[in-house]
Amino acid sequence: xxxxxxxxxxxxxxxxxxxxxxxxxxxxxxxxxxxxxxxxxxxxxxxxxxxxxxxxxxxxxxxxxxxxxxxxxxxxxxxxxxxxxxxxxxxxxxxxxxxxxxxxxxxxxxxxxxxxxxxxxxxxxxxxxxxxxxxxxxxxxxxxxxxxxxxxxxxxxxxxxxxxxxxxxxxxxxxxxxxxxxxxxxxxxxxxxxxxxxxxxxxxxxxxxxxxxxxxxxxxxxxxxxxxxxxxxxxxxxxxxxxxxxxxxxxxxxxxxxxxxxxxxxxxxxxxxxxxxxxxxxxxxxxxxxxxxxxxxxxxxxxxxxxxxxxxxxxxx
Numbered sequence: 001x002x003x004x005x006x007x008x009x010x011x012x013x014x015x016x017x018x019x020x021x022x023x024x025x026x027x028x029x030x031x032x033x034x035x036x037x038x039x040x041x042x043x044x045x046x047x048x049x050x051x052x053x054x055x056x057x058x059x060x061x062x063x064x065x066x067x068x069x070x071x072x073x074x075x076x077x078x079x080x081x082x083x084x085x086x087x088x089x090x091x092x093x094x095x096x097x098x099x100x101x102x103x104x105x106x107x108x109x110x111x112x113x114x115x116x117x118x119x120x121x122x123x124x125x126x127x128x129x130x131x132x133x134x135x136x137x138x139x140x141x142x143x144x145x146x147x148x149x150x151x152x153x154x155x156x157x158x159x160x161x162x163x164x165x166x167x168x169x170x171x172x173x174x175x176x177x178x179x180x181x182x183x184x185x186x187x188x189x190x191x192x193x194x195x196x197x198x199x200x201x202x203x204x205x206x207x208x209x210x211x212x213x214x215x216x217x218x219x220x221x222x223x224x225x226x227x228x229x230x231x232x233x234x235x236x237x238x239x240x241x242x243x244x245x246x247x248x249x250x251x252x253x254x255x256x257x258x259x260x261x262x263x264x265x266x267x268x269x270x271x272x273x274x275x276x277x278x279x280x281x282x283x284x285x286x287x288x289x290x291x292x293x294x295x296x297x298x299x300x301x302x303x304x305x306x307x308x309x310x311x312x313x314x315x316x317x
Contacts, residue, residue: 005217016077019085021093025103026123033106035123038077038095040088043128064156064311065132066091067124069140071162072188072229073199074222075102079137082296083303091307094129096120098143100225100232111228111235113139117146121154133310135159135303137292138262142167142236149246157310158252159303162263162289165271167236168243179261184233189226190219205259205288245274251313253306255299257291258283280306 021038028035066087070079076095077084087093097104098116108115120143124132134155136144141163148155164171179202181187190196193215200208252275256268265283272281282302287294
């Protein structure tokens with residue numbers, strides 16, 4: 001029987017290609033670590049290699065670069081399907097699959113967000129990206145924060161939704177207790193239709209209905225590499241005593257679903273105060289953790305406004 005989720009991939013690929021993006025694989029380190037990307041078609045290396053050299057004589061990119069980093073329950077273009085086309089009209093859009101999502105993989109045993117960030121930074125360098133805004137959702141937001149902290153020369157600004165700077169013991173325990181699950185894996189790595197329905201009911205503000213078969217097909221397609229992903233979740237949590245909030249020079253927009261049941265708006269307010277005066281917080285009503293999917297028009301408008309503001313500020317430098 002045809003898997004309905006797998007069957008719709010060609011349509012999604014067609015829409016992303018129509019927006020001007022092409023799929024490309026980047027050899028990150030020459031030792032087996034590879035990341036799959038969707039990149040602007042005019043930024044693909046001419047010889048199909050994974051290196052796009054930038055020379056002093058080369059003209060500067062005519063459009064700002066935006067990197068969209070997905071969360072834990074889906075690969076890149078599934079997560080950002082409502083944003084890719086809108087952004088690609090004005091920006092060079094890069095959509096990676098993080099390690100163990102899509103076709104991305106590594107022989108490394110490092111499962112930390114920091115390692116994900118370093119691999120993504122290395123891949124962007126090979127694609128010729130010198131400066132960008134990083135937009136991160138949930139798990140992708142944690143990776144985005146690591147990128148901004150370690151590579152301020154690359155990351156001009158940040159947009160983060162439904163995430164934290166670091167998943168501390170206390171945040172993890174409080175969150176799991178509030179939503180009524182024993183572990184992150186129980187929530188984020190469902191192995192049954194019942195578990196997937198529970199995840200969607202917590203992540204979405206509005207009640208979503210899909211036929212049983214679609215749930216089963218989604219589980220089969222989107223929750224591969226279960227062992228490695230479980231290890232990624234284990235690698236997320238840091239002890240309270242080791243956690244620090246970095247001083248980030250970038251302009252940051254925390255763009256939140258007002259009804260987020262996983263990382264609630266109060267947590268976002270606390271994070272805004274910790275991150276300092278360069279950080280703004282905006283919430284979107286009638287939206288939960290999946291704010292970019294539940295209210296894409298409002299989300300996209302807020303995102304475009306922030307990107308325009310960042311570009312205007314950069315032109316003054």
